[in-house]
Structures are given as structure tokens and as C-alpha cells.
Amino acid sequence: MSAGVQVLLTDNRAPLNVPVTYEVLVAGVTYTAAPIVVDFDGVAVVQTFDGRSVVGVEIASLTEERSAGSRSSVFEIAGRRDPAARLDVAGSFSYAWAFDVHGADAAALEAILKASPVIVRRLTPGMRDLEAVVIGIVTSWKDELITEGLDTWRRFSLGVRELSDPEPSARLLAFTWDDFDAAMSSRTWSDFDVLFDTWDQFDATDWALL
Known part of the structure; x- marks a missing residue:
């Protein structure tokens, strides 16, 4: 959400313990932030897609087994020795991950897996x-x-299929308080209560479209 001077974003691609520099282009002007480091003294973390739940884990799989499909197909044709083929891009990797966790971290990892498959x-x-x-x-x-x-x-032994970013079907929103004011200017608090059953619905609203 933006108040006109600050925007809070989540970067789920930032690696651990490596300086990351962000740039944003606004009205043709590029602004550069000071480098940020996600400090972590362990080996690995597993988190929800939005980064709100995070747990440290130990890597139990030594070989990082993964596989991918070609997504191409062949079709046998009567009277021909060689088949016809349909070509496509290769599929993303499917992984077999194994993580070791202890005590409360086991419950935390279970909660993450139950909260969302991503x-x-x-x-x-x-x-x-x-x-x-x-x-x-x-x-x-x-x-x-x-x-x-x-x-x-x-x-924990997981079967995982790699995804691109962002999560499929998820909208990325950027709006300002001006959008909020314009959307709610003719509405009352009673209207507000009708629009939203939970604060999660409020947080997910694109005020520029309401």
C-alpha cells in the first residue's frame, strides 16, 4: 500500500546473505535503494509465497533429484517408418526435496504446507x-x-513442481491513497461493512478498479 511516499513490496526471489539492490522507475526517473541483505545463519528456509511464514530447515537430500518432461509428442502414421512430431518447450523441473526439522519447526513447516501448496x-x-x-x-x-x-x-519428503513468478492467478496490485479516497468518497461505513467480510478481503482489493 502506498501513502504517496512509500511502497511496501515482497520479493520472494531474493537469496539469503547476498546484497540485493532495488531500482524503481517512476515517471521516467530511476530511483535506487541502498543494498539490502536477508541475513540467515542457517542452511535453508522454507516459506509461504508471501513470506509471512518462514521456517529454517536442514537439507536431508544429498542429490537434489529432479526431472523434467520434454512436452513434445510423437504420432505414428500408417505407412511411414518415422512418426509425426509435435514440438514444445521443455517443462519445468519436478523436485524430490527432503528437509529435517526439529521440535516446533516441524509444526511450523506443517502449517506452511497446509496453508498453501505454493x-x-x-x-x-x-x-x-x-x-x-x-x-x-x-x-x-x-x-x-x-x-x-x-x-x-x-x-519431510516433498514432491514439488517448479513455478514461475508470480503465482498463477495472483494479481499484483499497486495503488495509492488517492485511489482509496476516490473509491470510498460516496460510500458510508455501512457500505464498507457490506463490501468486506474480512480484513484479508480489504487487503486484496484493487482500489483503482473499485
Whole structure:
């Protein structure tokens, strides 16, 4: 939301522990912010797409197994030795991820997986050749205790299909208080109550279109 001087945005592509510099173009003028670092002293985090829920995890899969389909098809034709082909771009990667978490972090990761199938994995740069940031949709997951006795280390095994940014079907909004004032100028608080059942609906409203 903007008050005319400040805009709050979420960047789910920013890697951990690396300076990131943002630029914004406004009315033909480029403004550059001071570098920002997302500090983290662990190995990796898993978070919701909007970044509101984050949990630190240990990487349990040593090989980062992944696969992708060609999305091309071949069709056999009677009387021909070679088939006809339909060509397409290659599909995104499907991953098999395994994370180890302990105690309250296990409950936090479970809550993230239940909140939305779209998650973000961020790694500390330099972990072999692994992607520092991956956005994906969880297609399956299971978990199990991997320690004995009263210890509560739990391993989560996830099937994940990589997604592009932004999340499909999600609108990106940019509006000002002037848009809000114009939308509500002829409405009363009773009208406001009719429009929104929750604050989440209020937050998701594009005031420039209302």
C-alpha cells in the first residue's frame, strides 16, 4: 500500500546473505535503494509465497533429484517408418526435496504446507550447484520421526513442481491513497461493512478498479 511516499513490496526471489539492490522507475526517473541483505545463519528456509511464514530447515537430500518432461509428442502414421512430431518447450523441473526439522519447526513447516501448496525454498548461496531460490507447488508430501526416544527430529519428503513468478492467478496490485479516497468518497461505513467480510478481503482489493 502506498501513502504517496512509500511502497511496501515482497520479493520472494531474493537469496539469503547476498546484497540485493532495488531500482524503481517512476515517471521516467530511476530511483535506487541502498543494498539490502536477508541475513540467515542457517542452511535453508522454507516459506509461504508471501513470506509471512518462514521456517529454517536442514537439507536431508544429498542429490537434489529432479526431472523434467520434454512436452513434445510423437504420432505414428500408417505407412511411414518415422512418426509425426509435435514440438514444445521443455517443462519445468519436478523436485524430490527432503528437509529435517526439529521440535516446533516441524509444526511450523506443517502449517506452511497446509496453508498453501505454493512454497519458496531459499538456500545459502554456494551449496554446490543448487538453485538459491526455487518457487514451487507441492504435489505431495509425507513426514516421519527419524530419531528415537523423546527426541523430535522429523523428516519431510516433498514432491514439488517448479513455478514461475508470480503465482498463477495472483494479481499484483499497486495503488495509492488517492485511489482509496476516490473509491470510498460516496460510500458510508455501512457500505464498507457490506463490501468486506474480512480484513484479508480489504487487503486484496484493487482500489483503482473499485
